[in-house]
Amino acid sequence: DAKTTQPTSMDCAEGRAANLPCNHSTISGNEYVYWYRQIHSQGPQYIIHGLKNNETNEMASLIITEDRKSSTLILPHATLRDTAVYYCIVRGVNSGGSNYKLTFGKGTLLTVNP
């Protein structure tokens, strides 16, 4: 699996957009970008994933650069409850290999301040 690089921590003001970057410069054409988050004392929670196109759901937006070497997760109006560790993960699209599992790094601790 391609490795990802994320900042260790970020701060954001409540009500503002939180933009979390992720570098995955060695990503291959058959790998998705996934985002999960983990609120303190809970298990990780799926947020969003994408392959090439930008994606949006009720939780967040995912912007993937044209060369796919980096992406940004956007929480449009961050709330205090969005304080969590955010993990950017790449995962292969093909069946077989080890594409069934997620490989987590250390993620970014996002702190939303009042």
Next chain:
Amino acid sequence: GAGVSQTPSNKVTEKGKYVELRCDPISGHTALYWYRQSLGQGPEFLIYFQGTGAADDSGLPNDRFFAVRPEGSVSTLKIQRTERGDSAVYLCASSLTGFNTGELFFGEGSRLTVL
């Protein structure tokens, strides 16, 4: 409930004892995963089940760790002769299938403390 359930939520044991951690996945999910998370680290893969069989146990740290899923639903992670280094949060996740686009749903974890 509809989510992944793990019991116990907390377990304190003494070095050398045997421990069992239970995971009840979402009904109908064929794929089940165990992860371990140490303080300040991301979850670390331990084992993956597809149905009743362990399709990938490459993450189990040594032969003191073993997991079963006899009927393709509930799974038990078993740790023999526990050591202080085994202290961590053990997370279970399930997925509808093992295919790469399947979302993993995680439980809240079992916190194991070995004294």
